[in-house]
Amino acid sequence: MVTQTEEPLAAGVIRRALQEFQISLDDKQIACIQQYIRMLRQWNEKLNLTAIRDPLEILHRHFCESMFGAVAVPVFGRLADIGSGPGFPGIPLKILRPEIDLFLVESNIKKGTFLAEVLRELELRARVLISRYEELGEELAPLDFVCSRAVGEFGPFLKWAASGQLSAHRLLLWIGGRDLDEVRKSADWEWQEPILVPQSLRRYILVGEKKLSADRQSAVQK
16 A cells, blocks of 8 residues: 655656666656656556556656657657556656647546646646547647557557648657557558667657648649
């Protein structure tokens, strides 16, 4: 059982872990991570937000790997985290890059409530949308980035992300090696080379740029 008086991970431990991912944070950002881990472990006892229980493993798998996305790729503008669950990668990206305009999309009401509480406690400005992603479009558009670590079926998600109603420019995925070939079959996106996540065997950051339609390509060339 997690108690209110349980000691958080030391700031030095967090900084050393982040350094392995080429990430440097100030004291306020470190405190956000400490508070977030505490809340995640407390709520996890009732909601089963993550299968990872150990604070150090939570730090590496959820925070370091999420933030590494913004090291691998310059993240800016409007970003939607689809299937956010307990807030990854969206909230760690917001901690690292406070200037981004963040949308957290989660279909589970209880998880959405947790997300809202985390944002309130950490004093972060972002919007929580409790909805299936397929039902959203204009509420999010236009987007600079659509990102996700937990989509499920890639086919419908990739089609939705490329749809005109969303007006998304880039796709940012945290993905296992066994799914790379399936995802890169999508003809709607121009895929960059996958970037291996530090300290992992076969977990990658995969970036896609939305392809221009034939009409738009013709207009650009004129």
